[in-house]
Amino acid sequence: MSLIVQKYGGSSVHSTERIKRVAEHVVATRRQGHDVVVVVSAMGDTTDELLDLARALTPAAAPRELDVLLTTGERISNALMAIAIESLGTEARSFSGAQAGVRTTGAAGRARIVEVVPDRVRSALDRGAVAVVAGFQGISRDTGDVTTLGRGGSDTTAVALAAALKADLCEIYTDVDGVYSADPRLVPDARLLENVGYEVMHELAMSGAKVLAPRSVAYAARHQVPIRVRSSFSTNPGTMVAGSADLPPAEHSSVTGVAHDSSKARITLAGVPDAPELTSRILHLVADVEAELHFAVRGRTDISLVLPAADGPPALRALRQECADLGVEELHYDEQIGKVSLVGNGLLSHPGVLATCCETLTEAGVHLETITTSDIRITALCPAPQLPHAVRAWHTAFALAAPELATVHAGSGR
Known part of the structure; x- marks a missing residue:
């Protein structure tokens, strides 16, 4: 039996219909004999809508309170996901980032993960349940305040949990089929890349490729977590991000x-x-x-x-x-x-x-x-x-x- 961490972005859980479809995929993975941890982002435009509510009150909301507000988006998603999974006959337990043991620095809006102590997640898996974790958030190790992780926070949550749980694979589900040789919206004949090394993937992400957050790739490289980037809307195998790409022969470039x-x-x-x-x-x-x-x-x-x-x-x-x-x-x-x-x-x-x-x-x-x-x-x-x-x-x-x-x-x- 292997352990797989699956992360689903906002477009993948944009509506209850999409949440049901994701739940079916999660249950199918569980019934194949795998332990499954699911990390979810907020539904669609929820984060922007929450920010608009705060701005309607004041243009200068306290960063601490914004973090408390914004983390509710992912908690809605993970509770709904757990409900959808249980409706299909598979036990599920939802956790906030803090409950999942994601401990961070205290910088509101841009906290960094310090450590992950996933005892409650591990206990849920040992009982045979699917663990569903709210991405993009944690709890400050120093202040005890709820924190958000900034851009790409859900990707980083998934990779960090995979590292702490020693998962066999971290799957990042999004609305593209994987990593391409260029943005296919600009270059229609861009090539889907089957395998990319950590170093090159990190450089692509730092340079503007949005399919993976740079912090998540750096974390994966540090802990040797294999990542597969795939689409929530197809069965294509996607792109595997792992290891180091083979260096080109002398005097040649790749x-x-x-x-x-x-x-x-x-x-x-x-x-x-x-x-x-x-x-x-x-x-x-x-x-x-x-x-x-x-x-x-x-x-x-x-x-x-x-x-x-x-x-x-x-x-x-x-x-x-x-x-x-x-x-x-x-x-x-x-x-x-x-x-x-x-x-x-x-x-x-x-x-x-x-x-x-x-x-x-x-x-x-x-x-x-x-x-x-x-x-x-x-x-x-x-x-x-x-x-x-x-x-x-x-x-x-x-x-x-x-x-x-x-x-x-x-x-x-x-």
């Missing part, structure tokens, strides 16, 4: 896919004195407002900072307040920055890869603003409206297309 992210902003500080201590102060100011800095480029007289668009305004305010002390002459802000990344192995072992990246963007009419490289990723910045052209150009240039047109369901569940 390109896996193209990822993109249109939600970036850039702050440019012009006329910055050439002093290392000033650069350090600028980076500390961004860190102090907890902005997620993706990379910084230092020129002779300016510094460009690229970060998520949501983090742009607080970082901009913090920097503007210190402009005089820093000796900065001007601040420029652009929230229409796109990021396209080529991901694979051994990309720098063949100089032609970088040249091809630059040439194809030029031929596609994409304005290349900045390009950064590593042996596993080449990333270019361009105007956000030009991103689709950039993605398709690289996907074609490196012959990543599937032999036949892929049929997929658009979107992704949390």
Whole structure:
């Protein structure tokens, strides 16, 4: 008998009809002889609806109370899932994140998992029940407060439980058939990837591929949890994420896919004195407002900072307040920055890869603003409206297309 953790995103549990369908699949897995733990996200747009309720009262709700509010979405889903499973004749027990033993830091809205002590989940499994756990949440080990895990929190919950329970497999069910060589909404002939190593998958996720949360992939790699990404709406085997991809032979590269992210902003500080201590102060100011800095480029007289668009305004305010002390002459802000990344192995072992990246963007009419490289990723910045052209150009240039047109369901569940 094996132990399988299955996570279902918001689109998979969007309605009671979909919850019934998921419950049937869970029961079928249990009747095949497997122990099953189910992790669920909130139903559809529930999280946004809860946030709207809070905003109707005040634009500045206390982060602690927002966490208490938002965790109710997943608790509704997991209670309904347990009810649906029991209606099919299989015992089920639902647990909040705290009841499941997910212990976190105390940072409201962005807590990190410190440890998982799944004693109650293990006890339910030992009784033959399906354990249903609310994703995206836990309890602070220091304060005892309910916490939420931020973006991709349900994925991370599932992987963390799989690691703690020593599960044989963690299945992430969403509304796409797996991991593709590019977003099939932009590239219709994108190829479904059968196997992806942890390192490459983490880089794809960090670069904008939304099918898995970066934190969940990092957690899986650390604890060697195999992940299978599959669709809730088909029987396709999906993509297995595990181990390390084979390195290419010497002097050759292996390109896996193209990822993109249109939600970036850039702050440019012009006329910055050439002093290392000033650069350090600028980076500390961004860190102090907890902005997620993706990379910084230092020129002779300016510094460009690229970060998520949501983090742009607080970082901009913090920097503007210190402009005089820093000796900065001007601040420029652009929230229409796109990021396209080529991901694979051994990309720098063949100089032609970088040249091809630059040439194809030029031929596609994409304005290349900045390009950064590593042996596993080449990333270019361009105007956000030009991103689709950039993605398709690289996907074609490196012959990543599937032999036949892929049929997929658009979107992704949390």
